[in-house]
Amino acid sequence: xxxxxxxxxxxxxxxxxxxxxxxxxxxxxxxxxxxxxxxxxxxxxxxxxxxxxxxxxxxxxxxxxxxxxxxxxxxxxxxxxxxxxxxxxxxxxxxxxxxxxxxxxxxxxxxxxxxxxxxxxxxxxxxxxxxxxxxxxxxxxxxxxxxxxxxxxxxxxxxxxxxxxxxxxxxxxxxxxxxxxxxxxxxxxxxxxxxxxxxxxxxxxxxxxxxxxxxxxxxxxxxxxxxxxxxxxxxxxxxxxxxxxxxxxxxxxxxxxxxxxxxxxxxxxxxxxxxxxxxxxxxxxxxxxxxxxxxxxxxxxxxxxxxxxxxxxxxxxxxxxxxxxxxxxxxxxxxxxxxxxxxxxxxxxxxxxxxxxxxxxxxxxxxxxxxxxxxxxxxxxxxxxxxxxxxxxxxxxxxxxxxxxxxxxxxxxxxxxxxxxxxxxxxx
Numbered sequence: 001x002x003x004x005x006x007x008x009x010x011x012x013x014x015x016x017x018x019x020x021x022x023x024x025x026x027x028x029x030x031x032x033x034x035x036x037x038x039x040x041x042x043x044x045x046x047x048x049x050x051x052x053x054x055x056x057x058x059x060x061x062x063x064x065x066x067x068x069x070x071x072x073x074x075x076x077x078x079x080x081x082x083x084x085x086x087x088x089x090x091x092x093x094x095x096x097x098x099x100x101x102x103x104x105x106x107x108x109x110x111x112x113x114x115x116x117x118x119x120x121x122x123x124x125x126x127x128x129x130x131x132x133x134x135x136x137x138x139x140x141x142x143x144x145x146x147x148x149x150x151x152x153x154x155x156x157x158x159x160x161x162x163x164x165x166x167x168x169x170x171x172x173x174x175x176x177x178x179x180x181x182x183x184x185x186x187x188x189x190x191x192x193x194x195x196x197x198x199x200x201x202x203x204x205x206x207x208x209x210x211x212x213x214x215x216x217x218x219x220x221x222x223x224x225x226x227x228x229x230x231x232x233x234x235x236x237x238x239x240x241x242x243x244x245x246x247x248x249x250x251x252x253x254x255x256x257x258x259x260x261x262x263x264x265x266x267x268x269x270x271x272x273x274x275x276x277x278x279x280x281x282x283x284x285x286x287x288x289x290x291x292x293x294x295x296x297x298x299x300x301x302x303x304x305x306x307x308x309x310x311x312x313x314x315x316x317x318x319x320x321x322x323x324x325x326x327x328x329x330x331x332x333x334x335x336x337x338x339x340x341x342x343x344x345x346x347x348x349x350x351x352x353x354x355x356x357x358x359x360x361x362x363x364x365x366x367x368x369x370x371x372x373x374x375x376x377x378x379x380x381x382x383x384x385x386x387x388x389x390x391x392x393x394x395x396x397x398x399x400x401x402x403x404x405x406x407x408x409x410x411x412x413x414x415x416x417x418x419x420x421x422x423x424x425x426x427x428x
Contacts, residue, residue: 003300006031010291020337021280024287031294044293052286056242057163062278063245064154067230069270070252071109072119074259076222080105081123083216086208093195093202095131096141099124100187103145104180107152109226109252113335113372117146117380121387134201135390137194140398143380144187144406147369150335152180153231154248157335157368159241160281161361164343169241170234171424175362177231178423183366183409190405222255235427281336288340295345308349315353316414322346323410326364330371338368358424359417366413370406373399 006027013023032041084098084105091097099120106116120142128138150157153173162169195202230248233239239247256262308318329338343364350360372380374396381395388395413419 002031002034003295003298006034006294021283021287024284024291024337024341028287028291028294032290032297035294035297040297044290048289048293049286052289053282055163057159057169058282059242060154060159060169060245061156061281062274063242063249064156064159065277066270066274067109067154067226067245067249067252068115069274070249070256070262071106071226072115073261073266073270074222074252074256075261076109076226076255076259078123080220080223081120081127083220085124085127085205086213086216090205090207092199092204093137093191094205095124095128096133096137096191096195096202097188099128099141100145100148100184100191103142103148103187104152104184105220105223107149107155107180108231109154109223109248113147113149113369113380116149117143117383118387120146121384125384125387129388131205132203134198135388136394136398137191137201138398139381139384139388139390139395140400140402141187141191143373143378143384143395143399144369144402146380146383147372148180148184148187150369150372151176151183151362151365153177153234154241154245155365156281157339157365158361160285160336160339161343161365164340165347165357165361167357167361171358171427172361173231173241174235174427175358175420175424176365178419179362179366179409179413182412182419183369183406186405186409187402190402194401222258226251226255237427284337284340288337288344291341292344300345308352315355318353319350319355319414322350323363323367323414326367327370330368331374335368335371338371339364356417356421359413359420362420363410363413366406366410370403374403 009030010023010027013026014020018026029041029045032044081098081102084101085095088094088097088101102124103116103120106119125138125142129135149155153176155173155176158172158176159169162172191202226248229251230244233244233247234241253262256266311318326338326342329342347357347360351357372378375381375392378396378399381392381399384390385392385395
């Protein structure tokens with residue numbers, strides 16, 4: 001009865017628009033007070049802030065966010081898009097395919113999905129509209145390509161999952177590499193199918209000589225350097241994710257300085273935005289910890305795991321229900337909040353069913369990508385709408401084929417876990 005009442009309070013607070021951190025904190029504190037009185041509540045509130053922030057791996061979050069800010073300032077993302085356009089722009093829909101490649105490249109040097117969507121919207125979207133692409137197709141591919149930053153390392157979502165699940169972050173980040181490549185190929189394949197069925201939605205591009213193609217790669221060098229500085233050092237064991245995040249932020253700052261774009265005002269702005277985003281994430285984690293203590297004290301997690309284990313269903317059927325729940329939650333909640341709220345509850349169930357926690361982390365992040373482009377929240381679609389000034393309904397229709405393709409990828413990763421687990425198994 002008490003658990004149900006607290007969940008109702010949480011839902012009501014979210015529905016009235018209260019920030020997720022406050023909703024989790026208030027509902028969790030109310031539940032603790034009703035269950036154990038003021039002494040238990042004050043004991044938890046007095047220790048939780050320190051225990052929340054006292055995690056060495058949390059340093060990776062502000063560092064990777066700062067790295068993304070420096071990358072945006074440096075303008076490397078624009079060079080990525082130009083190079084990709086030169087290499088694949090000749091085919092019909094080539095600029096849209098180049099957008100997916102640029103999204104993957106930007107994801108490899110940034111862990112922020114909304115930052116990736118905003119950057120692609122300001123670089124590739126005007127070019128596609130200028131060349132005569134249907135706005136629905138152009139907006140859809142930009143929105144879905146931005147989600148690649150959630151999966152391809154360095155991924156803030158995977159880092160948060162690793163901290164919550166208490167498993168090596170380095171293994172998770174490397175586990176996202178092959179699925180990230182697979183999702184990128186799926187976006188490109190979806191574009192190819194769309195322009196084949198509706199040729200009028202995208203014009204054929206111009207051809208480039210091999211000299212022009214190889215010349216364009218010179219501007220991609222900084223991105224490769226940054227990728228090696230982060231993912232390369234993690235994979236080879238040279239640096240931990242925490243150390244790699246500091247290296248990545250430093251190298252990204254050097255790139256911005258080399259490009260002569262890191263003015264004092266830009267530097268201050270990058271620091272300020274990184275601090276604000278980090279504080280928001282930490283506050284959500286704090287609220288989720290208070291809420292999680294209520295779940296722990298009332299034994300909700302243990303009872304739920306026992307109940308699921310007793311269901312007359314095969315493990316794969318239960319996993320399908322769990323993934324369906326994540327898709328539905330993505331319609332209404334922020335992806336960071338979903339991870340923080342559900343992982344402590346769902347992970348024991350997943351382990352009891354015999355699934356690998358690294359595989360589960362990667363697959364729920366792929367599932368969370370759908371929430372970034374589906375109504376009513378669909379943050380990436382709202383970002384694209386702000387740049388295109390196109391109706392939201394049109395953009396959501398443009399991204400719908402990519403959502404269906406994403407569901408196919410999720411089914412593939414579920415059926416063949418080795419796609420996720422093979423590369424981490426080869427780490428030093």
